[in-house]
Amino acid sequence: NAGVTQTPKFRVLKTGQSMTLLCAQDMNHEYMYWYRQDPGMGLRLIHYSVGEGTTAKGEVPDGYNVSRLKKQNFLLGLESAAPSQTSVYFCASRQDRDGQEAFFGQGTRLTVV
Amino acid sequence: GDSVTQMEGPVTLSEEAFLTINCTYTATGYPSLFWYVQYPGEGLQLLLKATKADDKGSNKGFEATYRKETTSFHLEKGSVQVSDSAVYFCALSRNTNAGKSTFGDGTTLTVKP
Numbered sequence: 614n615a616g617v618t619q620t621p622k623f624r625v626l627k628t629g630q631s632m633t634l635l636c637a638q639d640m641n642h643e644y645m646y647w648y649r650q651d652p653g654m655g656l657r658l659i660h661y662s663v664g665e666g667t668t669a670k671g672e673v674p675d676g677y678n679v680s681r682l683k684k685q686n687f688l689l690g691l692e693s694a695a696p697s698q699t700s701v702y703f704c705a706s707r708q709d710r711d712g713q714e715a716f717f718g719q720g721t722r723l724t725v726v
Numbered sequence: 727g728d729s730v731t732q733m734e735g736p737v738t739l740s741e742e743a744f745l746t747i748n749c750t751y752t753a754t755g756y757p758s759l760f761w762y763v764q765y766p767g768e769g770l771q772l773l774l775k776a777t778k779a780d781d782k783g784s785n786k787g788f789e790a791t792y793r794k795e796t797t798s799f800h801l802e803k804g805s806v807q808v809s810d811s812a813v814y815f816c817a818l819s820r821n822t823n824a825g826k827s828t829f830g831d832g833t834t835l836t837v838k839p
Contacts, residue, residue, distance in 0.1 A: 617769075644824060644825045646826070646827075653831070654831070655815070655829050655830065655831040656770075656815070656827075656829045658826060658827075661824060661826060663824050663825075669824070671826075703769055703770070705769075705770075705827075707819075707825050709821065709825060710821060711758060711777065711820075711821040712758045712775070712777035712821075713758075713821075713825070714760055714762075714772040714775055715762075715770075715772075715819070715825075715827055716772075717762075717769035717770045717771065718769050719767075719768060719769050720767075720768070720769050
């Protein structure tokens with residue numbers, strides 16, 4: 614009964630370093646999303662996917678890349694981290710039917726120094 | 727585009743007080759409406775939802791009614807508890823829009839004993 618699992622939970626990066634955040638869901642959901650949450654700014658959509666092998670840009674995609682090679686996994690990459698990418702990152706998934714809620718992971722707290 | 731406006735916080739109440747958090751939305755078509763709750767250090771989780779006009783969502787003593795005429799989905803609880811202290815997000819989504827959720831900025835509720 615894992616739901617949505619994000620790894621890692623915490624990470625500190627130096628400016629210019631790269632990393633990949635992993636999101637895994639075991640509910641066979643088609644749709645998956647990456648958000649960032651910053652104080653006073655709510656949740657902002659970075660990238661999303663409507664199915665295996667598909668990805669699309671959200672409202673704040675710059676500096677991030679994503680891949681969805683397997684239906685259950687959605688990876689978020691930072692190629693060259695910047696201090697502006699310090700944030701809490703949330704992955705979510707949902708079924709592709711009307712009225713369905715999103716299920717969220719526990720979040721990854723990323724600090725770029 | 728779609729938007730959600732919710733009451734600014736923070737909101738501080740005494741235990742057993744009545745709670746209202748206002749939420750209004752702008753959207754094309756017929757969105758589904760949600761309230762999510764986020765406890766410290768955790769991801770968002772669904773509190774309640776309503777998928778069509780005049781539907782009432784309810785859970786754990788919280789209620790919200792989908793009012794299409796006023797484009798509102800206000801959250802209410804008759805008697806709050808200390809354990810209700812959290813951040814509350816109003817959101818909408820439409821399956822015709824890849825199920826992407828549009829969130830309000832969140833309202834922080836603190837309940838004091």
